[in-house]
Amino acid sequence: MKKMINNPENIVNEMVSGMLKAYPNSLRQVEDLPVIARKEKKDGKVALISGGGSGHEPSHAGFVGCGMLDAAVAGEVFTSPSADKVYEAIKAVDSGAGVLLIIKNYSGDVMNFEMAAEMAGMEGIEVRKIIVNDDIAVENSTYTVGRRGIAGTVLVHKMVGAAAEKGYSLEKLEEFGNKVISRTKTMGMSLKPCYVPTTGKMSFELPEDEVEIGLGIHGEPGTHREKMQSSDAHVDYLLDKLLAESNLAENDEVAVLVNGLGETTLIELFIINNRVADVLASKNIKVFDTVVGNYMTSLDMGGFSITLVKLDDEMKEMLKAKADTPAFKRF
Template sequence: MKKMINKPENIVTEMIGGMLKAFPDYLEQVGDLPVVKRKNKKEGKVALISGGGSGHEPSHAGFVGYGMLDAAVAGEVFTSPSADKVYEAIKAVDSGNGVLLIIKNYSGDVMNFEMAAEMAGMEGINVKKIIVNDDIAVENSTYTVGRRGIAGTVLVHKMVGAAAEKGYSLDDLEVLGNKVISRTKTMGMSLKPCMVPTTGKLSFELPEDEVEIGLGIHGEPGTHREKMQDANAHVDYLLDKILKESELLENDEVAVLVNGLGETTLIELYIINNRVSEVLANKNIKVYDTIVGNYMTSLDMGGFSITLVKLDDEMKELLKAKADTPAFKRF
């Protein structure tokens, strides 16, 4: 294993330290915990918190800042953060108008974030949650009951974050968040496994001439394996599945996220997006906004995912609203 780390047990601590030093105007730490919060806390707004296991950077700490999250809680690599750390994050960012937890649908995350919400509720903090389940590949998986939460989570951060900045109430943010989630569909594929630095082992085995369709961001099994084809063939397959789930009609408007899993180059991601755009144009589906890059990774996994979000006028305005975070900016 060739990784630029020191001791495996210090990976998360040293990563957070480096991130805080890189973005001192944006971020600060909650005590000595793996919790990063927005440096210039805005009073009077509902606070948004997300998080999960490390290894998906820039998710989620990279999205802490104006127009997105107020705090992110990091667990160890591919491991949910404990409830007490989420609880401390809630207390650190609550300004009296409540806290909304944005949770990816993994059993450990859901359990620990819900437990933290109960702990905060006992202290009089109003906490609600939304659970992102955008991955259409499989219904149940190694770590979930129901569909997994993957790259579409970033667009939930963006739209719900913009609404919180505008002054939406906690109840209204919960309604909006669930609407965005219901309209967000993602599916991905892997070309190669990732190397897990805490174990020094590959997350799974995959022959050189095969890909895995619908793989999860922790290396969970997908729907099937098949021989490697050209980019257009794989995009066409994924988009066909996504479009059937999205119930899109002609002249509907969508946001597109082409997300890299860590190793896949921007050259490849732009080639993928080129085909996505062609297919949608041929179906008379209008692309309102396109985002390409590494937003929800899986360490150094080779692969990508495609997300489509069916937009309405409210969501279009929120998607384009200002955001200023280390990993996502809109001006």
């Protein structure tokens, strides 16, 4: 497998260094750690931190900036960052109003972020957490107790980040974040595995004429495999599952995220969104906002996910608020 890398052991450090050199006016590194933070603190603002294993870029460092995250902590490929790195990120971005951790529901991430919060608490920093569990495909998986956190995390970053920028307190931000999570539902599918450069192996095996429905972003098993069909057929299946979970009625408003897993082209993603929009319109569900692109990837995996978020007025305001980050901008 051809990849433009040097030593596999240096992938994360070189990636972080390259990103900082691309955005020197807005991003900074915390000490010599794989922690990317906003260059300027905003006094009196609750700081938001997210992160996880590398390989999901632009998640999460691509969303550090005005209107979204204050820092992102990168682990090794598909490996949770250690608690001490998260702890250093908390200390670096706290401006006195407390810190909210946005954690995808994977056992390693939850354990290490919670441990870091306890360490920060002993230093007098108030830290709270919200745990994203938007993946409706499976209840428990290889690395998870309960539902996994996947692409819907990006829209959680966006809305909670806007609320933090607006001046929400830590307590109010936690409450708002949990509301957003409860209304965010995602399901995806894979067309092919990804190549993991740190192991030199493919993440799993999948016959050329099959797809895996509900597969996780680290290659965790989904619900089942089936023969490859048309884009519309696969979209219809995923939407049926999502609509059943989302408690949507006529004239409800939603945000839609059509997310690529790394290899899937924008041509394909827009074809997918074309069907998503038509199906929702046929059910008189109003699309308030649509985001299409590669936001929560799995290295070079072929596949996509669809996220639906049932919106209220508060969430709509936050969704449309200004954001200025390397991977997500709103003006």
